[in-house]
Amino acid sequence: MTSNKFNYPDKEGFFGEFGGKFVPETLMYALEELENTYSKLKDDKDFIKEFYSDLSAFVGRPSPLYFAQRLTDKYKSGNIWLKREDLNHTGAHKINNTVGQILLAKHMGKKRIIAETGAGQHGVATATVAARLGLECHIYMGSEDVRRQSLNVYRIKLLGAHVHAVDSGSATLKDALNEAMRDWVSNIDDTYYIIGSVTGPHPYPMIVRDFNSVVGQEVIKQSKDLFNKMPDAIVACVGGGSNAMGIFYPFIEVQETRLIGVEAGGKGVSTGEHAAPLNDGTPGVLHGARSYLMQDEAGQVKDTKSVSAGLDYPGVGPEHSWLKDIGRAEYVAVSDDDALKAFHEVTELEGIMPALETAHAFAYLEPLMKELDSSSNVVINVSGRGDKDINTVAEIDGIEF
């Protein structure tokens, strides 16, 4: 499925010292089953054909690489290109992964689908593919996120899935993941768990990356067609890290391309109130993998803070931790305020309303473009569209409907 020579994770599911399978014993058999299924199917011609035909006919791929004229004019120090994942069916990159994983579920004969969601985009993308195959679907979502992403909650329900609001802990994405894992342990025989990011135990970080790496593969081809060389930099927001990993992965060996992941800086990294484990975390074990984590000295996971529900997670996919440590990717953080400013600016300048998650990537153009010259090409991964965030933004701007 991927042409990359770059051969991680290893057999045990590690990217260097990150990753692995830290799960209760009951889940081991399900992970093994998934691993075996995936290793058989990933090189199977019929499977690949089915996946790519769904990506084209159902998702609408390939997504354009679009030249952002007015943003480019604003910075005057290089061409800015937008990889338009916001144009995908359901409005974000998340559907690339769910279209792939639902095929795995189908092959494994699973009748019941579960998923966690933060911003609700992964919940919508999962409910969508489950509806398409007529499978029972349960979405776990922190009650705080149910509130701030109410539009997506309703979409998920319209698609026939059940939404379970999770009140425990910080009532956000991490707690939704806890609850999804508990459901999985309890219904292991007939249930397939579609994890929504490059997180969780092996083989999930690998599988979710592979399904999303169609994005990076398209960018390689589109860059050749549109500006006849590889981009100087690719910028993507990082929550769990799936949109970033999907666009980074095919570029790991393309040394001339800088890979820049943007985490949620919340109120500012120095305040401790953020969701930026790669900027301000230490290695630890959460949700099945060892990776950078926001934790205290006692190993307790810290509460996170971000205006964007999809980035509001204390951990990060293990492959990002590894790319950080070997120095192949750079990870920076952008504050809530700067992300909101970018949200408005991009909407007004380009007629494209990005998701608040994506707005973090746009906000990093401000410092980045100062380092580049006018012949350079920068690609922003527009991971999703902002319709879902209208309530949040209106609330912040003091607008009532």
Added chain:
Amino acid sequence: MNRLTSTLSNLKANNQKALVAYLVAGDPDMDSTLDLMHLFVESGVDVIEIGVPFTDPIAEGPTIQRAHDRALKNNISLKMILSLVDEFRKSNKETPIVLMGYLNTFISHIDLVQATGKDGIDSILVVDIPGELNLETYGISNPNINTISLISPTTKENRVELIANNSTGFIYYVNLRGVTGSSNLNISEIENNIGRIKKYTDLPTLAGFGIKTTEDAKTLAKFSDGIIIGSSIVEMINEASTTKEFDRIGKYIKDMKIAIS
């Protein structure tokens, strides 16, 4: 010999079954936990299992999750738990103590785990790791402490042996596909699976998860080396969290002990 190992082998030699009781350290507060540990022993508990609170206890059902949350509100850390055990050991040097928790809290305190002497905790059970994972890889090794691995209904036969060989305390058989506090025990499946484990190891095999009534306890004691009760005790602790009148728990444990004798 390790306190846990000798306790379990003495019980076996006398044809008796082990009663293991669980609580979460610091729920409702550390003084109560110490009182409860002594009450456990007076009422017939053979091994005390102390839950180390964690922010994200994915293997726990609502009852024990809430106990973790309450304990974390009291800022309970592994360091405080080890001090609590020291306090307990001032008057009890016999009853084995197992710490049950999540990998991240243990690897954050490897120094403390390594410094534990003979009269401290006796065993560690990490819930969120596969049974064959060797904790020494993560720096958790101490001659005074043994480790307990879990085997579940979904563990394939080829891994049972691997896991059994990796365990030094006892084998913890997880009775059901689910989290702590679930119900619906499938007795014949449990009997079959414990029988299968016994083909591979002489280590005691204890059954836990979902045990609530004296009938459950009596049935499971027939083919296991002992039983572990958690959620029902934690529930009773919570109900008495303001009055601190824990007599009901003592009675419950005594009934359980009679049921398995």
